[in-house]
Amino acid sequence: xxxxxxxxxxxxxxxxxxxxxxxxxxxxxxxxxxxxxxxxxxxxxxxxxxxxxxxxxxxxxxxxxxxxxxxxxxxxxxxxxxxxxxxxxxxxxxxxxxxxxxxxxxxxxxxxxxxxxxxxxxxxxxxxxxxxxxxxxxxxxxxxxxxxxxxxxxxxxxxxxxxxxxxxxxxxxxxxxxxxxxxxxxxxxxxxxxxxxxxxxxxxxxxxxxxxxxxxxxxxxxxxxxxxxxxxxxxxxxxxxxxxxxxxxxxxxxxxxxxxxxxxxxxxxxxxxxxxxxxxxx
Amino acid sequence: xxxxxxxxxxxxxxxxxxxxxxxxxxxxxxxxxxxxxxxxxxxxxxxxxxxxxxxxxxxxxxxxxxxxxxxxxxxxxxxxxxxxxxxxxxxxxxxxxxxxxxxxxxxxxxxxxxxxxxxxxxxxxxxxxxxxxxxxxxxxxxxxxxxxxxxxxxxxxxxxxxxxxxxxxxxxxxxxxxxxxxxxxxxxxxxxxxxxxxxxxxxxxxxxxxxxxxxxxxxxxxxxxxxxxxxxxxxxxxxxxxxxxxxxxxxxxxxxxxxxxxxxxxxxxxxxxxxxxxxxxxxxxxx
Numbered sequence: 348x349x350x351x352x353x354x355x356x357x358x359x360x361x362x363x364x365x366x367x368x369x370x371x372x373x374x375x376x377x378x379x380x381x382x383x384x385x386x387x388x389x390x391x392x393x394x395x396x397x398x399x400x401x402x403x404x405x406x407x408x409x410x411x412x413x414x415x416x417x418x419x420x421x422x423x424x425x426x427x428x429x430x431x432x433x434x435x436x437x438x439x440x441x442x443x444x445x446x447x448x449x450x451x452x453x454x455x456x457x458x459x460x461x462x463x464x465x466x467x468x469x470x471x472x473x474x475x476x477x478x479x480x481x482x483x484x485x486x487x488x489x490x491x492x493x494x495x496x497x498x499x500x501x502x503x504x505x506x507x508x509x510x511x512x513x514x515x516x517x518x519x520x521x522x523x524x525x526x527x528x529x530x531x532x533x534x535x536x537x538x539x540x541x542x543x544x545x546x547x548x549x550x551x552x553x554x555x556x557x558x559x560x561x562x563x564x565x566x567x568x569x570x571x572x573x574x575x576x577x578x579x580x581x582x583x584x585x586x587x588x589x590x591x592x593x594x595x596x597x598x599x600x601x602x603x604x605x606x607x608x609x610x611x612x613x614x615x616x617x618x619x620x621x622x623x624x625x626x627x628x629x
Numbered sequence: 630x631x632x633x634x635x636x637x638x639x640x641x642x643x644x645x646x647x648x649x650x651x652x653x654x655x656x657x658x659x660x661x662x663x664x665x666x667x668x669x670x671x672x673x674x675x676x677x678x679x680x681x682x683x684x685x686x687x688x689x690x691x692x693x694x695x696x697x698x699x700x701x702x703x704x705x706x707x708x709x710x711x712x713x714x715x716x717x718x719x720x721x722x723x724x725x726x727x728x729x730x731x732x733x734x735x736x737x738x739x740x741x742x743x744x745x746x747x748x749x750x751x752x753x754x755x756x757x758x759x760x761x762x763x764x765x766x767x768x769x770x771x772x773x774x775x776x777x778x779x780x781x782x783x784x785x786x787x788x789x790x791x792x793x794x795x796x797x798x799x800x801x802x803x804x805x806x807x808x809x810x811x812x813x814x815x816x817x818x819x820x821x822x823x824x825x826x827x828x829x830x831x832x833x834x835x836x837x838x839x840x841x842x843x844x845x846x847x848x849x850x851x852x853x854x855x856x857x858x859x860x861x862x863x864x865x866x867x868x869x870x871x872x873x874x875x876x877x878x879x880x881x882x883x884x885x886x887x888x889x890x891x892x893x894x895x896x897x898x899x900x901x902x903x904x905x906x907x908x909x910x911x912x913x914x915x916x
Contacts (some may be wrong), residue, residue: 403695
């Protein structure tokens, strides 16, 4: 099936600010009227990193939030591409292609649980904003990171902040000392209508494992935003394959960029995904 | 000359491209995504994803890895199979102005002959590009490296199709001109050069190859001078039209191929970065 790219467009806009949030987290804000008007929760944009041919490929980023005609992106300077983005100054031009991808199925009634690991915070402000627009107020965010400074600030998950944010850090510097998945048991007690997760693929696998081991009924809407090394972002290069479970039980691939990045967690082959080598950051 | 000032490109056997700028196989799918992003019908040709007898799931991920000025891919010819292309995709091309050239790949002469036979009655298919140069599947390169085998393959396909047959050459050979001459002698109407260069990238934290099969195909601006040398050698060796491809990012890098004797060009990896690249190349060549 061909992806619906009818909203996707090239758009170049002014950078307003690259804000340092601490712990290496960065928030890039740019004036991008088309993207701001068309991005749905969980969709992403392909950002050009510099004007040269190295790095060559765009980098995919969730649209973290929109406000009027501006968009925010959350990232970390880990490779050549993101380093160039981190050096952008107000007034510099940002070359984007988006919105792309299949986003979250936004429910109309809660409770809702959002599970974020590290940079997995990125799609949630836009999602929570849309949930609240639909009248869903019972939203619990479970936010985990390696250490306190790397936690996306709780007040940024929703503006104005009304959602409840429970935090976990691997080193215990803030919130629960341990993994974000440790907080899932309590969250499931509310029998959520939807659980949305985003973070590194191993963390998402751990979320699914924890849900299955809890014995509780799985939330009717259970979705994760996944990641994969990506070439084009719009379904032509076929580079971003992710393992899924075909209906007949055989293995198959789906494209992170157009079938995802948000996929039903029931459909993902978590064992296959965990067997893949770690990301090669360039 | 066409209305917009371009010389048409006669590739032979009734296939005349409205202009010299096409979308390279493997970087444009079957056109349905790019059709939503750009005015695809302004372009000279769409060379489809490599298509095989049966559907292929493709290689395990990771399938792409970025390198200096380029990228490696190991997609493994993921495609729905030639029957699905003929029955399901071709009707969707009806009414498109852009000539559709189906890239065909296989592991045996019979595979290519079968695909060409299935596509022969499909009116929407303007031509066939024989992919004898895929580095990412077993046997993918067998025909591309051996002039005798390449010639035999082309002759066999020639017997079952009246369509224009273009042969996409591999640069991963000692003497690309010899393969070009062999396919010309066997009845190819045109050649396209080059497919990707075999490359490898090491994941430095682990010391392992990034791509699961070890190697992949290198594309992007890094290969443009290499491709240019290969295309120049092919142009010197054959009398049939040559389509230049490899690392084109703008009109200037495309014009290089026309200068060394190519009749047309294909834009590949640059489309991933900017879907409008081929149109910009077209406008730039005209200007």
